[in-house]
């Protein structure tokens with residue numbers, strides 16, 4: 001069963017102008033017709049360059065942003081227009097971990113209170129000792145110690161702080177977690193530990209993740225399926241192994257070529273880097289969004305938007321050349 005299904009999702013941010021920002025000068029088409037699904041217990045890796053719209057998708061799934069149009073189904077039910085009761089239930093089932101563990105933790109609260117606060121709001125019937133026990137279990141699950149409970153965030157390293165943020169996200173026993181670049185601010189060795197922690201927790205709790213990153217190596221390590229995003233649109237979506245063995249879209253192929261090889265020093269990857277800049281989402285190119293940088297672009301690519309279609313079993317792509 002799919003835990004999340006997204007259909008033709010769009011998000012346009014108005015660009016306001018004037019002294020009192022009273023008129024609209026245009027729109028940023030941050031997300032422009034995105035569809036995908038996430039099966040229960042799986043991780044969907046959402047990868048793309050900076051500004052491609054990944055965080056906007058994540059924020060819409062969390063109900064932090066209301067889509068301009070499209071549908072978001074959570075366990076088959078729309079999450080748009082929930083009653084206050086349904087909203088509370090949704091909040092306990094869906095959680096998030098963001099990139100910056102330095103900014104996301106209140107520096108004036110001790111760790112035990114940071115993690116336990118969610119429970120005080122969501123389950124006011126719990127007694128103090130019960131909250132404490134749950135917080136302790138949660139801390140141990142992510143590799144924190146009992147004595148960490150009374151310390152402040154500034155006393156911890158980046159990796160430890162991200163463990164605190166993870167414990168806080170898990171304390172309400174969510175089913176689905178949006179992980180928005182959760183390891184990007186960490187050292188490489190710590191990144192691997194945190195990625196493995198996410199995997200262990202997923203196995204144990206049968207959690208589903210949307211994992212957002214610009215780093216394909218990280219996405220490869222953690223994902224079951226991968227969606228490749230470019231300038232607000234999905235270019236390709238399939239199983240992880242299929243994507244790395246048989247990438248169909250020229251953008252995905254270029255992304256894979258640009259991953260530096262381990263143990264090769266001084267490798268010249270200048271001819272493998274995608275040429276040109278990502279165009280502005282205020283005035284995206286007509287036809288295929290990638291046509292201005294695609295070596296295979298034809299007149300059709302420059303004028304007709306490619307359809308999002310299943311080229312092979314479970315392998316979706318938007319490209320005229322496939």
Ligand SMILES: Nc1ncnc2c1ncn2[C@@H]1O[C@H](COP(=O)(O)OP(=O)(O)OP(=O)(O)O)[C@@H](O)[C@H]1O
Pocket residue numbers: 013014028029030048049050051052053054055056057214281
């Ligand atoms: N609140 C907003 N108002 C106006 N434009 C926005 C807003 N939020 C995002 N954008 C724009 O929408 C586009 C997509 O942004 P988004 O943050 O979703 O991309 P991203 O792929 O997550 O990039 P990054 O990896 O840099 O966070 C960008 O052009 C961004 O400037």
